[in-house]
Amino acid sequence: MPKEHGRKLIAQNRKARHDYHVEDTWEAGLVLMGTEVKSLRQGRATLVDGFAEVDNHEVWLHGVHIPEYTQGTWTNHSARRRRKLLLNKSEIAKIERKIGDKGYTLVPLSLYFKDGRAKVEIALARGKRSYDKRHALAERQANREKEQAIGRRLKGYSD
Numbered sequence: 001m002p003k004e005h006g007r008k009l010i011a012q013n014r015k016a017r018h019d020y021h022v023e024d025t026w027e028a029g030l031v032l033m034g035t036e037v038k039s040l041r042q043g044r045a046t047l048v049d050g051f052a053e054v055d056n057h058e059v060w061l062h063g064v065h066i067p068e069y070t071q072g073t074w075t076n077h078s079a080r081r082r083r084k085l086l087l088n089k090s091e092i093a094k095i096e097r098k099i100g101d102k103g104y105t106l107v108p109l110s111l112y113f114k115d116g117r118a119k120v121e122i123a124l125a126r127g128k129r130s131y132d133k134r135h136a137l138a139e140r141q142a143n144r145e146k147e148q149a150i151g152r153r154l155k156g157y158s159d
Contacts, residue, residue: 004116011111013047020125029086030118035069035076045111052106052122054096059085098124
């Protein structure tokens with residue numbers, strides 16, 4: 001069987017970028033069971049309720065839903081178990097220092113296969129206020145309207 005190359009996206013947490021200011025990101029490996037990998041290869045996972053925490057100098061991923069493998073037997077995994085993330089000691093120390101500040105949390109942004117290995121992108125994030133969310137939506141809408149006006153102008157339509 002040929003070795004896989006490239007990046008294959010499994011799941012993405014779009015809501016995290018809406019609800020949080022992302023300040024720093026890391027790529028981490030995952031410690032998984034065999035049936036979890038098979039379920040991920042089918043493209044089935046949800047990151048919406050996920051978060052990570054540092055416990056005893058180890059980073060653990062909580063709340064990520066990887067459904068049970070349909071052909072699995074008694075060896076199947078539980079869908080929402082906590083999973084260990086694989087990071088360097090220096091990265092874990094940096095995360096611990098930054099999480100010590102008030103208001104910061106670790107959220108998973110995406111789950112993917114990179115060269116055949118399961119990876120998760122985690123981010124150090126600070127929660128947005130509701131007015132920040134409204135401001136971001138208004139800014140995105142204004143940019144969209146501006147791009148549409150430029151496109152109409154280039155095509156020769158009148159405003």
